[in-house]
Amino acid sequence: MKNHCCLIAAVLFVVMTGNAQMGTVTKSKVLSDSTRLMTRMILPEKPLKKKPPVLVIVHGSGNQGSWNTYIPMISRFSAQGFAVVFFDKRGTGDSEGVYEEVTAENSEDVFERLSNDVVSVSAWAKKQARIDTARVGLLAYSEGGWVAPLALSKSDDLKFAAILSGPLCTVGQELLFTELQQKAEEVPEITLDSIYKSLADFTGKAGFDSRPLVESMETPGFWLFGGKDQSMAVDFSKAQLAELMKKSPEIPIRFKVYPNANHSLYDAETKERMPYAEDIRDWVLECMYE
Template structure:
C-alpha cells in the first residue's frame, strides 16, 4: 500500500517538475511542445527527440496551410533523427497570417518566401537550444515550396549543415508557375507532352502574375552544405528535368548537391505508401551526419 502511495506521489511530482512542454513519450522518442518568436509573432510546434539522435532536422512546409507534420516527423524520429516541426504561420496554434492560393493571395511572392524563411531560421535557432549534444548536425527537410525557402534559410544561418528537398524546384517562382499553368492539374499530361514542350513553355510563356521572382540559384550559389533532392518524373507541379539540369550545373561546379529521380512517381515523393524516397533520404542523412561529425573531429 505504502509502495503504491509513494509510486503515485513520485509520478505526480514528476509531472509537476517536468516542463509543461512534455506531453508524450514512446519507446523510441519523446515529444515536446515548444513555442518561439519570429518577426513579431509566436509559432507553435513540437520537438521529437530519440534517445541518441544521429542528426536533427527542422521541417519546412510546402505551400498549403498545414499544421505541424507530426506523422512525417515520427517516421524520422523512429529512424534516430530528432525533429522540430511547427504549425505554419496563420495555421493551427501559430500566430500571423497564412498567405496562399486558398485565401486568394500569392504565396510565392518574394516577401512571403523571405518571411517563411525567417520562421524556419528561428525554428533552427530554437531547436539548437533544445539539443543537449551540440555536436549533432542540424539540417532542413521540406517539400515543394520549401525548395525556395530552404536555400534562403540556409544562406542566413551557418548552423544549418545539410538539406533534404522532396519535389522541390531549383527554378524561379515565375518559371514554376508557367509550368503549373501549362499542366493545369492534368494527371495524364506526360502521356501527351514531351519534355521539350514543357521546357519551351516554362522558359517563354507570358506571365499571368506580375511580381518579383525568387531564384533559388542565387542562394544555392552561396552554399557549400550537402543537399539531396528527390524527384518524381511524372510531376506536374514542377518541370523536373529542368530542375535536374540546374543541379547538374551546380555539380559540375563542385557543389555537394545530389538528386534521385523516381520514374513512376509524381509530386508526392514523401508518401507513406511509397517508402523508397524516404528510405533513401534517411540513409543519406545518416551518412552526411557521420561525415560532418568526422570533419569536425579532424578540425579539432
C-alpha cells in the first residue's frame, strides 16, 4: 500500500528480528484459489511442547513477502519452540499470482484473497506430522492485522491469533493517518491530537474494517503495539480494542503496549528489541494449555 504504515517498517521489522537457528524445514506448493503458494513448515529444535503449537505467519504489506525477507522472524519464533509456517505472499518469491497494492477502494477484495491464502495454508499445516494440530494459530504483522480476523472467521482450524502492530481502524482511516503524519513534519499545526480527531471525523472511503470481525471473535487474540509507532494509529487502535473489551467482556482478546517501541517493536531510541516473542509464547501457554 503506497505510503501506508504497514509498508514503511515491514522490511525493517523482519530484518531486525533475530538470527536464531531454525530446525527442520518442509517445503510444499499449496493450492489456494487455483494459485500455488510456496509454503514451508519449520519444526523447532526445542519444541515448546512435545508436539509444538503452530504459528502461520500473515504478512505485512508491500511486495517483500518472500522467504528470505522473513527468515529472521521465523527464526525468532522457532527459537521459542513454535512450529512456524510461512508461505511466499502471492505474487512474490516462488508463489504464483499477482501482488496487489492495497487501497481503500480495493481492500475488501484484496484481503478476501489474502485471507483465503492464509486459510488454505493453515489447512495444509494441520495435516503435517509432529505438530499439535489442536493449536494452530496466526502470527500477523502490520497489514496482517486486517487479514487475520478475516481468516479466523473462515476457518475452524485456527485457534488463536497474535497480532504485531496491527491496525484496528478502516483502511481509509489508516491512509489518512499516514498522510497527516507526513504533513506534520512540515506543518507544526498538525498535532497528534488533531490527527486523531480527523480519524474520528473521517467520512471518506472507508475500505476494509476488521472491527466487526474482532467483536465477534471466539478465538483468543493478542495485539501488541509500540507506544512510539509513527506508522499506524496506535492510540486509536488500542482505544477501539478497549471499547470492544468493555462492551463485550466475554471476547477473549487482550492487548499490550510497549511504551517506547516503534512500529517494528524495537525501542525507538536504544534499538533494543521488545520481548514480543517471549510474551506471545507465555500468552499461548496461558490461553491454549491452562
